Amino acid sequence: MRCSIDLDRRGKHEGCVQLNHSNNRHAYGVIPLPIGVIAGDTGPTVLLTAGNHGDEYEGIVILQRLFHDLDPDQVRGRIIFMPSLNLPAVREYQRTSPLDGANMNRVFGDPALSGPTREIAGFVEETLIPQADFAIDLHSGGKICEFSPCGFIYGIGDKERLQNKIRAAHHFGARYTAVVEGSQGSFSAAGERAGIVMLSAELGGGRIQRENIEIGYTGTANTLAGWGLLNHPPQDTKTTFLRSGFAGSSVMSPVAGAFEPLTSVGQAVKTGEAVGRIHSLDALDQPPVTVCVESAGIVLGQRAQAHVLRGDFLLHLGEEVEESQLLEPVS
Ligand SMILES: [Zn+2]
Known part of the structure; x- marks a missing residue:
């Protein structure tokens, strides 16, 4: 997959990552996945993604807003944005890809799998994650489910990384943060394998609710501040941790x-x-x-x-x- 912009260049740039897809529409068709970067002074790299599931538009709204609101002179380090990660699914407002039926959050880390969804996941895991120190992947319940707006972390990894995830969840500052064991093929699992600090969120669902957008927007910005990416310190926010997956949950x-x-x-x-x-x-x-x-x-x-x-x-x-x-x- 080819990225049309130089992610190492200072400033604010947007372009696309080309997913080649030959179908009845075009023999040499390209699906241009939007990508943006805001790079300022030297500092860590954060990867911000949404649209991993194609019917979860809350994260798309949040990252579109954040990309347009932030300027490189406010940023220390680099923020890479991919707001419509599984664009084929996003375009159809479907959880899974219309091209191969795959659920993007189950196809990370398995080289035996193939198809367009796996190709995008492979680009994230092999090209973007190795450049990142931190990542936030924004989700919601999509069309089917409404979540109490919450952060989401994997309760695994060494103590230091776990502490870093807990700190990030507090900075995200949703009322609750779900702590899960997770699934092997997810974006978060790919982040764990690479040893980066990874946070997800579930920002409502069913329909876009303004208060959930605000929680996600201020939460993402405050987490960036907590990681030292912005030119101001983070607000002192707190979350309550919830464990799921027990009998009857x-x-x-x-x-x-x-x-x-x-x-x-x-x-x-x-x-x-x-x-x-x-x-x-x-x-x-x-x-x-x-x-x-x-x-x-x-x-x-x-x-x-x-x-x-x-x-x-x-x-x-x-x-x-x-x-x-x-x-x-x-x-
Ligand atoms: Zn999702």
């Missing part, structure tokens, strides 16, 4: 129908509490099925679409975890 629909949520994201629920009702779509003699949670927790994410099939995701819960516990070795 994922709630699925027991039947098909119309999902009526009884909770909002960010809300605390008790064990046994009713969190939703599923109504029949085609019969009046079927009473609604009430869905209750098996564990207490904070509603981290909730289905944004009403239509559900049996087994569809309804809710994700997180449970509060002390910062000191995050640094304890996993037994």
Whole structure:
């Protein structure tokens, strides 16, 4: 893949990374993935990305704004922007790529895979990450899910890197930060393999909400300040860490129908509490099925679409975890 701009040149530049794709539209077709760089005085390199999943536009809005708002004379070091990472999916407003059906956040690090989505992930992992000290990959729940706006870190790696991720999550400053084990094929896993400090975020979903854009924008800018990239110190912000993946933390629909949520994201629920009702779509003699949670927790994410099939995701819960516990070795 060819990048049209010199990422080492000082100043503010934008261009594209060319993804060659031959199809019915053009035998020698090129999909130009937007890329920008703002480089000032000597300092670290940060990679800012969004559009890893093509229906998560919050991060695109945030990075477009940030690229246009920042000037090189405010920057110490270099910020590389790729706001529509999986552009083929972004153009179609789809989570996965229309070109090969791949979920970009599952194709990092596996050279046995091929296709356009893998090619973009390979460019990020082999060309951009080796130049970076830090990275932020902005996500949201897309069309299907709404997250309580939160930071997202992998609770793995050596103690120093983990501490750096915890510090970055505080600077990002969302009310909550989810701490997960993660999946091997993700961008974050690629960052872990390279030893860079990597932060993700889930900035709502369902529809773009102004307050989530503000959380993501100020959070990204403050994290940049915390990493020494801006010519001012960071604000002293705090987050609460939530762990997910415990028994009962994922709630699925027991039947098909119309999902009526009884909770909002960010809300605390008790064990046994009713969190939703599923109504029949085609019969009046079927009473609604009430869905209750098996564990207490904070509603981290909730289905944004009403239509559900049996087994569809309804809710994700997180449970509060002390910062000191995050640094304890996993037994
Ligand atoms: Zn995503």
